[in-house]
Amino acid sequence: xxxxxxxxxxxxxxxxxVVALASCGSDEPGNSVKDYFSAVQAVVTTGAAPIAPxxxxxPSIGTKTKGDRPLFSAMPPQTISGVAHDGTPxxxxxxxxxxxxxxxxxFLGQPFAYSLTGTAEFSKVYLWVDGVSGYYELDLPxxxxxxxxxxxxxxxxxxxxxxxxxxxxxxxxxxxxxxxLAPRDPADADVFVTLNWSNASDVDLHVIATxxxxxxxxxxxxxxxxxxxxxxxxxxxxxxxxxxxxxxxxTISWPHGxxxxxxxxxxxxxxxxxxxxxTTFTGTVFKKGQQVTTFNGSFAGPSSLDSAxxxxxxxFDIP
Numbered sequence: 001x002x003x004x005x006x007x008x009x010x011x012x013x014x015x016x017x018v019v020a021l022a023s024c025g026s027d028e029p030g031n032s033v034k035d036y037f038s039a040v041q042a043v044v045t046t047g048a049a050p051i052a053p054x055x056x057x058x059p060s061i062g063t064k065t066k067g068d069r070p071l072f073s074a075m076p077p078q079t080i081s082g083v084a085h086d087g088t089p090x091x092x093x094x095x096x097x098x099x100x101x102x103x104x105x106x107f108l109g110q111p112f113a114y115s116l117t118g119t120a121e122f123s124k125v126y127l128w129v130d131g132v133s134g135y136y137e138l139d140l141p142x143x144x145x146x147x148x149x150x151x152x153x154x155x156x157x158x159x160x161x162x163x164x165x166x167x168x169x170x171x172x173x174x175x176x177x178x179x180x181l182a183p184r185d186p187a188d189a190d191v192f193v194t195l196n197w198s199n200a201s202d203v204d205l206h207v208i209a210t211x212x213x214x215x216x217x218x219x220x221x222x223x224x225x226x227x228x229x230x231x232x233x234x235x236x237x238x239x240x241x242x243x244x245x246x247x248x249x250x251t252i253s254w255p256h257g258x259x260x261x262x263x264x265x266x267x268x269x270x271x272x273x274x275x276x277x278x279t280t281f282t283g284t285v286f287k288k289g290q291q292v293t294t295f296n297g298s299f300a301g302p303s304s305l306d307s308a309x310x311x312x313x314x315x316f317d318i319p
Contacts, residue, residue, distance in 0.1 A: 033084065033127075033134040036161050039111075039152040040082035040127055040136040043241045044144060079241065082127065082136035089126040089135040089164075093172030096120035098165060104224075105233045106183040107192075109155035111249060113234050116165060116177070117146050124168035125149070129161055130178065143169065150234065153183050187289035190259035190318065191230070193266055195250045197281040201299070202237045202271040205250040205283070206310065211262035219252050229258035240274035259318050266314035270299045277301040285314050292316055 030036075096118040103114040116125065121143040128135035140147065153161075161181040167174050186192045195205040209226065210216040217226050224232040236248040268281060280298040284291055295313035 030156075031132050033129050033132055033136065034154075035132070036129050036154060036157045037127070037136065037151050038154050039150075040138065041150045042080040042082070042125060042138045042140060043148045043150070044078050044080060044140050044142060045241075078141060080138050080140060082125075082138045084134060084136055086134050088133075089128055089137075089166065090168070090173045092166065092175050095172040095174035096122045096167045096169045097174045098167060098177035101165065101177055101179055103151075103181070105231050105253065105255075106151075106153055106161075106181050107186050107189075107233065107251065107253070108153055108157055108183050110186065110251060111150050111152045111234055111236075114149045114151050115146065116149065116167065118144075118167045118169070119174070120169055120171075121145055122147075122167035122169040122174070124173075126166045126168065126173065127151075128164050130164050131162065157183055159183065184255065186253070186286070188256045189253045189286070190256055190288060191252075191254040191264065192286040192289075193252045193283065193314075195268060195281060195283045196247050197279050198247075199274075199276040199279055200237055200240065200248075201274045201276040201279045202240055203248070203250075203279060203281055203299075204235070204269045204271050205232070205252055206267040206269060207252045208265040208267065209260065209262060210264075211260040214260060214262070226254075228254070228260055230254045237274065240272055261318050264316050264318065265312060266295070267310045268295075268297065268313050269310040273299070273302050283313060285316055287316065287318065 098116055099119050100117040101115070104112045106112045122145070123140045123143045125138040125140070125147060126135055127138075159182060161183065163179050163181050165177045193205065193207055195203065197203045204221055206218060206220040207230070208216060208218045209230065217223070219226050219230050219232050221232065221235045221238065224235070231253060233251045233253060234249065236250050266283065266285060268283070270279070273279070278298060278301050280296070282296045283294065285293045293314050293316065297311060297313065
């Protein structure tokens, strides 16, 4: 019997402890910011920027080879967890405004990336939902002009979230930025592939699609969007940063009605061990909301990097 993507994501989130604050099993959102976002994190570089590789590994369509591994600085980006408060956030004053906000695809019960660019340096981020109680506060260790966030959407957040954000610097809190998010239900996606692993290592998910009538293409951390709407929704733990302290996850998906007919391959690559002794991973493939296969594996820390090849873990067809 096939398992639905909704039951799978509910079990996964419960195991990771990230949806315990969702609203009582109802599909209607609640009255607290924690009914919409169960966790908010920021990824901030506090020391020297990670060292850029001279020839980073880039899997491509066709033969998969190991390639060179990048070098990272001794001070990788730091993860800051937002603190949830009751009540309303501080009022706007003369602080920095938000000049740009950009997010990946938001799915119910899943983490997604959201970045904010300030008009000046800031050291605090406030995030809340219009019309409900409570807010998240992120106290950054350094002042920045750009911050990368990871927002964990609850399974019952609903189809529309009026997200409000504000930044605080030396002049206080700046003007509020408002954006309406429209989280998608994973059960409605044509293809929904997840990869989870056990620690802070950098593991990457790749999907190669070979359309029946068309040119093959690959979705990965460098090409995160396909011409027909497929998308990598979060590059987890990039460059040995930590984007989820409990269960790092990457998802590649095609929204309803967009996945081309053809053959699909799911690859897993051990990009960097980031100091971890061993890494175990699991993954699941859904088509049209139904689970069609699962996969798993492990990497034995640095020794696996010496001979690691991208692993072909699943194949399936879209008729």
